[in-house]
Amino acid sequence: MGRETKKIDAKGRFFLSSKLKETMGKELVVTNSLDVGYLCVYTREHFDNIKAQIKGFDSLKKQVRMMKRAIIGEAEDVTVDSQGRVSVSAELWDRIGAAPGCEICLFADDGKIDICTKDHYDHEDHDLSQLEGLESLYSVEGL
Numbered sequence: 001m002g003r004e005t006k007k008i009d010a011k012g013r014f015f016l017s018s019k020l021k022e023t024m025g026k027e028l029v030v031t032n033s034l035d036v037g038y039l040c041v042y043t044r045e046h047f048d049n050i051k052a053q054i055k056g057f058d059s060l061k062k063q064v065r066m067m068k069r070a071i072i073g074e075a076e077d078v079t080v081d082s083q084g085r086v087s088v089s090a091e092l093w094d095r096i097g098a099a100p101g102c103e104i105c106l107f108a109d110d111g112k113i114d115i116c117t118k119d120h121y122d123h124e125d126h127d128l129s130q131l132e133g134l135e136s137l138y139s140v141e142g143l
Contacts, residue, residue, distance in 0.1 A: 004106040013085040021084050030088050031075035037096050037120040046111035
């Protein structure tokens, strides 16, 4: 849990913490997110489950075809190197406005890491009270 801030090196790589290396493994998939300004890093197993779900959607719908191209078509297999670095293509970094030397934020969640630039995160609205229908997502009293 928690946000980690990293810096993209000159070769387009970032370091995973030892905790994330342990939970995510060595074989990962990086692709676009459904959220603007974010990339997602998945474990191979998690990505295969997502891919199977997307492939089950009705391809006659334009939104489904767009999602397939954006999520599956842009996906890159990556390997965590011995030093814990993950290399991401310039094309995917460009999607979120990131480049070598840029600070990025990592948010881990059970087989997935969301990545955005620190600048993007600092300018996002984090006021959860403004999200419509949030109450219907949880059932724990007092939350």
